Amino acid sequence: xSGADEDPTRIATHLLSLxxxxxxxxxxxxxxxxYDEDVVYRIPAWRNEDxxxxxxxxxxxxxxxxxxxxxxxxASRVEAxxxxxxxxxxxxxxxxxxxxxxxxxxxxxxxxxxxxVHVYQPRTAKQSVHFGRYEVQLKKRADVWRISRKTIHLQNxxxxxxxxxxxx
Amino acid sequence: MALTNDIETIVDDRVDEGIFRxxxxxxxxxxxxxxxxxxxxxxxxxxxxxxxxxxRPHDFFTTTxxxxxxxxxxxxxxxxxxxxxxxxHRGTLLxxxxxxxxKIHVCQYHGWAYDSSGRNVAIPREDIGQYDEAFSRxxxxxxxxxxxxxxxxxxxxxxxxxxxxxxxxxxxxRIFIDLVADQAPEGLEYVPGSVSYTFDANWxxxxxxxxxxxxxxxxxxxxxxxxxxxxxxxxxxxPAAHLADPEPQAQGTFSFGHGHAVMWSxxxxxxxxxxxxxxxxxxxxxxxxxxxxxxxxxxxxxxxNLTIFPNLQIIDIQSLQxxxxxxxxxxxxxxxxxxxxxxxxxxxxxxxRIRQYEDFFNPSGMATSDDNVTYEYCQDGFAALAAxxxxxHVRGVGAPPEQRINYGPALGLGSDSAWAYGPAGFGxxxxxxxxxxxxxxxxxxxxxxx
Numbered sequence: 001x002s003g004a005d006e007d008p009t010r011i012a013t014h015l016l017s018l019x020x021x022x023x024x025x026x027x028x029x030x031x032x033x034x035y036d037e038d039v040v041y042r043i044p045a046w047r048n049e050d051x052x053x054x055x056x057x058x059x060x061x062x063x064x065x066x067x068x069x070x071x072x073x074x075a076s077r078v079e080a081x082x083x084x085x086x087x088x089x090x091x092x093x094x095x096x097x098x099x100x101x102x103x104x105x106x107x108x109x110x111x112x113x114x115x116x117v118h119v120y121q122p123r124t125a126k127q128s129v130h131f132g133r134y135e136v137q138l139k140k141r142a143d144v145w146r147i148s149r150k151t152i153h154l155q156n157x158x159x160x161x162x163x164x165x166x167x168x
Numbered sequence: 169m170a171l172t173n174d175i176e177t178i179v180d181d182r183v184d185e186g187i188f189r190x191x192x193x194x195x196x197x198x199x200x201x202x203x204x205x206x207x208x209x210x211x212x213x214x215x216x217x218x219x220x221x222x223x224r225p226h227d228f229f230t231t232t233x234x235x236x237x238x239x240x241x242x243x244x245x246x247x248x249x250x251x252x253x254x255x256x257h258r259g260t261l262l263x264x265x266x267x268x269x270x271k272i273h274v275c276q277y278h279g280w281a282y283d284s285s286g287r288n289v290a291i292p293r294e295d296i297g298q299y300d301e302a303f304s305r306x307x308x309x310x311x312x313x314x315x316x317x318x319x320x321x322x323x324x325x326x327x328x329x330x331x332x333x334x335x336x337x338x339x340x341x342r343i344f345i346d347l348v349a350d351q352a353p354e355g356l357e358y359v360p361g362s363v364s365y366t367f368d369a370n371w372x373x374x375x376x377x378x379x380x381x382x383x384x385x386x387x388x389x390x391x392x393x394x395x396x397x398x399x400x401x402x403x404x405x406x407p408a409a410h411l412a413d414p415e416p417q418a419q420g421t422f423s424f425g426h427g428h429a430v431m432w433s434x435x436x437x438x439x440x441x442x443x444x445x446x447x448x449x450x451x452x453x454x455x456x457x458x459x460x461x462x463x464x465x466x467x468x469x470x471x472x473n474l475t476i477f478p479n480l481q482i483i484d485i486q487s488l489q490x491x492x493x494x495x496x497x498x499x500x501x502x503x504x505x506x507x508x509x510x511x512x513x514x515x516x517x518x519x520x521r522i523r524q525y526e527d528f529f530n531p532s533g534m535a536t537s538d539d540n541v542t543y544e545y546c547q548d549g550f551a552a553l554a555a556x557x558x559x560x561h562v563r564g565v566g567a568p569p570e571q572r573i574n575y576g577p578a579l580g581l582g583s584d585s586a587w588a589y590g591p592a593g594f595g596x597x598x599x600x601x602x603x604x605x606x607x608x609x610x611x612x613x614x615x616x617x618x
Contacts (some may be wrong), residue, residue, distance in 0.1 A: 043532065045361030048266050053361040057519045060361025060507050062532040064523070069401065073394045077534060083390035084541040124368070124544075158364045158502075161540045163532040 008101035011145055012111035015138060019147070020094025020115075023166045028075040032068065036139060036148040041065045043152045043168060052153065062154065062163060074165050085162045092167055093118045096134070107140035115152075119167050130168055131155055172199045175611045179604045180557070186565050188601055189557040195370040195550045200611075201498035207610045208478050210234035210327045213337045215480035215492055219321040220357040220511070221267065222248055226284045229267040232494055233327055238313060239263050240323065243285030244271070248318070250325045251286045251310035262310070286310035320349035321356055330613070340581050341428035344474045347467055348484055351446050352510030353455055358490075359507040359522060365531045369543035370550075371479075371493050371501040375603060377539055378473050378481040379431050381419055382563065382595025387542050391528065391535040395438060412440065413466060415573075421564070421599035422576060423586040427477025427606030429599040432470055436592060441469040443486055445521035449514045463578055477606050482508075487525035499547050505530055564588040564598035 015034065022031035035041075043062040044052035053059035056066075065071055078086055094117050101111035116131035137149035152168050171178070171193055178200070180189040194200060214233050217240060221229050228241035230253055237253035239262065255262045255275040262282065263273050272289060274281045281290035288308035291297075315326040317334040319342060324334050331337060338345070349356060367374075377383065385392070417435035424430075433439070441447030447469055456465050474482040483489040491505045507525040509518060528535040572589040581587075588596040
């Protein structure tokens with residue numbers, strides 16, 4: 001394997017971009033496959049104007065799952081179409097940039113990135129944007145990099161109506 | 169003609185004839201909305217927060233009542249107060265922060281300063297201000313809200329002095345606040361991480377939804393699906409028998425004066441005490457068993473959704489949520505949601521409480537998100553004025569079942585308290601009536617006294 005293949009920024013950019021595209025294309029199964037089974041996925045809530053919550057055991061998160069099954073539950077809820085939030089499902093466009101990544105160990109990358117998601121609700125023609133920062137840890141197992149930890153910092157946390165895995 | 173002159177026509181209240189109807193305009197008319205802001209949100213007791221948010225001297229938090237910015241703070245002497253958050257000089261918002269601890273609040277515009285009891289302590293360069301003598305006779309202190317009081321650690325304020333005492337306003341709804349407060353011998357606190365969100369619908373859809381059991385198995389079917397999936401995966405041990413509810417499966421409501429009401433359920437599968445945080449803290453449960461009789465502890469373990477008109481719901485189900493709202497427009501509402509917990513709760517119960525809360529509530533939860541979308545469907549559907557009155561306020565208005573139980577007297581409710589009882593899934597709608605009657609009473613008042 002050449003050095004360029006192992007460039008952490010390239011790997012992180014590819015993985016995060018692919019994730020956004022899977023979500024925009026509504027390829028939930030493919031999206032889930034980008035995650036480790038024991039991923040910790042968290043969107044902190046805000047304690048006040050300047051500080052997010054940090055300890056999921058004692059503070060509220062907007063979303064917190066300590067395994068991929070939490071994400072699988074959410075994806076299956078959207079897939080099943082028995083939720084009003086899917087009638088209709090908003091259209092999204094994910095953008096990831098400012099990716100800065102470091103190889104911190106053998107097969108472990110830590111990365112930060114900026115993100116925004118444009119959300120368009122076809123029923124009402126209303127649109128909104130969610131934006132913020134990602135902090136991720138990526139792990140390589142059997143030659144495949146997956147997301148082992150994802151913290152989604154949501155800067156504009158006064159959300160309209162719905163916030164779910166596909167719009168962050 | 170403006171509907172504001174015609175409040176009498178909005179609610180057709182003839183329950184003895186089996187009729188209770190609310191005109192659609194109540195949810196879509198802008199003139200009615202403007203009057204609601206004035207006569208309801210700025211005209212009666214509004215829930216604003218918990219005492220524990222201002223536990224220490226000089227602690228403060230800010231909020232809005234109706235359209236008016238308010239600051240709530242605890243003075244050096246330990247007394248709490250609520251004031252209009254507006255500098256006396258030129259009206260500038262005095263404190264732009266959500267919460268904190270400050271001995272002195274200094275206006276960012278010209279430096280006028282106030283202490284944590286609302287007293288003006290500085291007017292910069294007053295000596296060379298060439299003020300007329302009349303100025304020194306003015307009261308430069310922050311203006312307190314007309315009424316401010318606390319019940320069991322819940323803070324309420326009214327911008328209108330034309331209100332009864334808080335205790336009289338709450339009436340027997342206090343008994344259901346007590347069932348929550350009594351779970352917490354050391355008091356209640358907000359778990360850090362308050363969530364604010366909006367939905368594009370009238371606030372009264374939220375008001376009614378909190379007393380609507382009927383929608384659960386439709387709107388929240390996808391949430392029930394997730395719970396079932398998880399149940400299949402985990403094969404968890406069956407609930408502890410000693411916590412099982414001895415009363416028959418049932419669903420019902422109690423209605424109180426001043427617009428408040430509560431809905432409750434008994435014996436719903438999967439919603440037993442083992443699925444509630446309070447049932448998971450042995451120490452707190454033991455403390456409750458030591459202080460209260462078994463029937464009362466059983467009520468503390470049951471699901472209860474309490475609405476305190478006009479802006480508070482205390483949802484004590486699989487977690488404990490206090491949610492409040494303020495209207496932003498006839499078709500837009502801002503919610504603020506907090507997870508509430510007993511101070512001193514066990515770490516394990518706290519962690520469970522938070523996970524349960526995150527699952528269900530907030531736009532990021534898998535249940536409230538469906539409610540929010542449904543309210544938006546309602547707002548859009550109600551625009552069909554040509555469709556006339558809806559039929560959604562009459563479940564429970566007809567003859568009650570022969571087998572029914574009035575738990576009111578055992579709970580300490582007055583014998584004239586309105587109650588409804590039915591089997592699991594009953595879905596009473598008569599509990600909406602008290603809110604509409606209070607709406608009508610406040611909307612008909614002649615102006616807000618100053």
